[in-house]
Amino acid sequence: MRGVTTAQPLTRGRGSRRAEILEAAAALFAARGFHGTSIEDIGGAVGTSGPALYRHFSGKEALLAEMLLDVSERLHTSAANRVTEAPDAEHALDALLTGQIEFALSHPALITVHDRELGNVPEPARRQIRRLQRLYVEEWVTVLSELYPGCPPPRLRAATHAVFGLLNSTPHSAGELDPEAMAGLLRSMARAALARAQS
Amino acid sequence: MRGVTTAQPLTRGRGSRRAEILEAAAALFAARGFHGTSIEDIGGAVGTSGPALYRHFSGKEALLAEMLLDVSERLHTSAANRVTEAPDAEHALDALLTGQIEFALSHPALITVHDRELGNVPEPARRQIRRLQRLYVEEWVTVLSELYPGCPPPRLRAATHAVFGLLNSTPHSAGELDPEAMAGLLRSMARAALARAQS
DNA sequence: CGGTGAGGTTAATGATGACTAACATCGGGA
DNA sequence: TCCCGATGTTAGTCATCATTAACCTCACCG
Numbered sequence: 001m002r003g004v005t006t007a008q009p010l011t012r013g014r015g016s017r018r019a020e021i022l023e024a025a026a027a028l029f030a031a032r033g034f035h036g037t038s039i040e041d042i043g044g045a046v047g048t049s050g051p052a053l054y055r056h057f058s059g060k061e062a063l064l065a066e067m068l069l070d071v072s073e074r075l076h077t078s079a080a081n082r083v084t085e086a087p088d089a090e091h092a093l094d095a096l097l098t099g100q101i102e103f104a105l106s107h108p109a110l111i112t113v114h115d116r117e118l119g120n121v122p123e124p125a126r127r128q129i130r131r132l133q134r135l136y137v138e139e140w141v142t143v144l145s146e147l148y149p150g151c152p153p154p155r156l157r158a159a160t161h162a163v164f165g166l167l168n169s170t171p172h173s174a175g176e177l178d179p180e181a182m183a184g185l186l187r188s189m190a191r192a193a194l195a196r197a198q199s
Numbered sequence: 200m201r202g203v204t205t206a207q208p209l210t211r212g213r214g215s216r217r218a219e220i221l222e223a224a225a226a227l228f229a230a231r232g233f234h235g236t237s238i239e240d241i242g243g244a245v246g247t248s249g250p251a252l253y254r255h256f257s258g259k260e261a262l263l264a265e266m267l268l269d270v271s272e273r274l275h276t277s278a279a280n281r282v283t284e285a286p287d288a289e290h291a292l293d294a295l296l297t298g299q300i301e302f303a304l305s306h307p308a309l310i311t312v313h314d315r316e317l318g319n320v321p322e323p324a325r326r327q328i329r330r331l332q333r334l335y336v337e338e339w340v341t342v343l344s345e346l347y348p349g350c351p352p353p354r355l356r357a358a359t360h361a362v363f364g365l366l367n368s369t370p371h372s373a374g375e376l377d378p379e380a381m382a383g384l385l386r387s388m389a390r391a392a393l394a395r396a397q398s
Numbered sequence: 399c400g401g402t403g404a405g406g407t408t409a410a411t412g413a414t415g416a417c418t419a420a421c422a423t424c425g426g427g428a
Numbered sequence: 429t430c431c432c433g434a435t436g437t438t439a440g441t442c443a444t445c446a447t448t449a450a451c452c453t454c455a456c457c458g
Contacts, residue, residue, distance in 0.1 A: 017405085031318070032318060033232050033233070033234055033235075033315075033318075034232070034234075034235075035232055035233075035234030035235045036232075036233075036234045036318075036319070038444080038445060038446080039445075039446060039447085040444095040445080040446095048405085048406065048407090049406080049407070049408085050407095050408095050445095050446090051406085051407080051408085051446090051447075051448080052405070052406055052407080054446095054447075054448085055404075055405050055406075056405085059446075059447075060445095060446070060447095115371070116232075116315065119230070119231065119232075119235075120235070154375045154376055155375075155376060155380070155384065157372065157375050158372045158375040158376050158381060158384060159384060159388065161368045161371050161372035161375070162365045162366075162368045162372070162384070162385060162388055163365070163388075164368065164371075165364040165365045165366075165367060165368030165371065166361045166362070166364050166365040166368075166392065167361075167364075168364060169360045169361045169363065169364030169365075172314070172360050172363075172364065173356065173357045173360035173361070176353045176354075176356050176357040176360070177353055177354060177357050181354070182357060185354065185357060185358060185361070185395075185396065186361060188395040188398065189358065189361055189362075189392035189393075189395045189396065190392070191395075192391040192392050192394060192395045193365065193388035193389070193391050193392040194388075195391060196384075196387040196388045196390075196391045197384065197388065199387065216435085237414080237415060237416080238415075238416060238417080239414095239415075239416095247435085247436065247437090248436080248437070248438085249415095249416090249417095249437095249438095250416090250417075250418080250436085250437080250438085251435070251436055251437080253416095253417070253418085254434075254435050254436075255435090258416075258417075259416070259417095
């Protein structure tokens with residue numbers, strides 16, 4: 001029984017394993033939390049047993065770090081691009097909303113983990129994630145400042161966080177509405193909410 | 200060194216210790232998560248060492264259960280009362296908003312734990328908490344149905360969850376604005392967002 | 399073929415942590 | 429005054445878990 005049943009890598013696509021692990025881990029972290037999920041759980045979810053993960057990540061925290069870094073990078077660069085390409089602030093805001101809603105609807109687990117587990121990321125990476133998050137928020141605040149001049153930035157920042165809360169509620173109300181309708185509802189609610197930040 | 204330094208209960212108010220523990224635990228759970236917080240941590244936060252907690256709660260999960268049960272009860276009964284006393288749906292909605300905003304602003308840790316850690320509550324209690332949460336949501340949906348007839352309940356439910364997300368964003372944007380301004384901003388954004396649910 | 403590297407496997411190992419046991423202390427009745 | 433209940437204390441106990449060690453195996457390249 002020693003090393004007899006080994007298992008089949010069977011010509012897997014390059015790096016697909018890492019991605020598969022990250023995806024499984026995201027789902028588990030979202031459902032049970034970082035500390036509530038064991039390495040064995042994650043391994044099990046991808047069909048290998050526990051320690052196999054160390055062939056792909058240096059540890060559990062590193063795995064989380066990579067996951068969150070990737071999310072905050074995607075959010076931020078997507079936002080930056082959209083804003084740059086928009087003809088005016090009005091369209092920029094629409095584009096930001098679209099980006100966040102698309103992401104939240106298609107990756108609910110990542111969204112959940114992203115705003116729950118930052119505290120478990122070890123220091124070198126944590127700072128960078130925070131930085132990207134801050135930049136992402138500032139992307140919104142900048143657009144909103146242009147749209148509602150005269151509204152103090154702290155208020156816009158608070159409003160932005162509130163809208164994130166609204167948009168990221170998706171994982172909690174999963175299944176109530178189909179994605180199309182949900183996207184429309186969220187967009188419309190968010191726009192209306194933001195319009196109230198100016199007063 | 201055996202049992203020499205015992206410590207002083209010193210005529211504490213009745214049951215105040217339980218409350219003190221619950222409060223400390225809420226702060227720790229909010230900051231580090233249920234599994235990220237040890238019994239020793241909680242004990243330390245109230246000036247006793249670890250196992251002393253078992254004099255007040257039967258275990259860590261029981262502590263969490265009591266905490267969440269209390270929160271969902273407070274939210275639900277407060278909402279039910281407010282709605283009953285309101286002259287019409289318009290005022291009822293205002294009262295619901297006021298209640299949720301007051302609670303979220305004054306107990307950010309409880310709000311955070313409340314929508315993160317339900318999964319760690321053991322079964323008998325979990326069902327009851329879920330039930331109260333459902334009733335709380337239905338309180339909102341009922342009022343909204345009256346206000347926006349013709350809007351399908353699933354949509355109203357999704358909108359309600361979205362608004363909870365918006366209002367509960369408070370813990371994430373702590374300190375940006377003073378509580379007064381924050382309350383006003385949240386209320387105004389929430390109302391505007393809800394108004395969009397009808398269309 | 400021969401060996402090498404990627405990716406798995408099962409057994410330690412060492413911490414940490416929930417919970418229990420055995421034992422104090424003290425304030426407040428009887 | 430003496431006992432008891434409420435609360436603490438410290439030292440186990442037993443699981444669980446991250447991480448490491450030591451070993452396999454297979455695809456592929458020369």
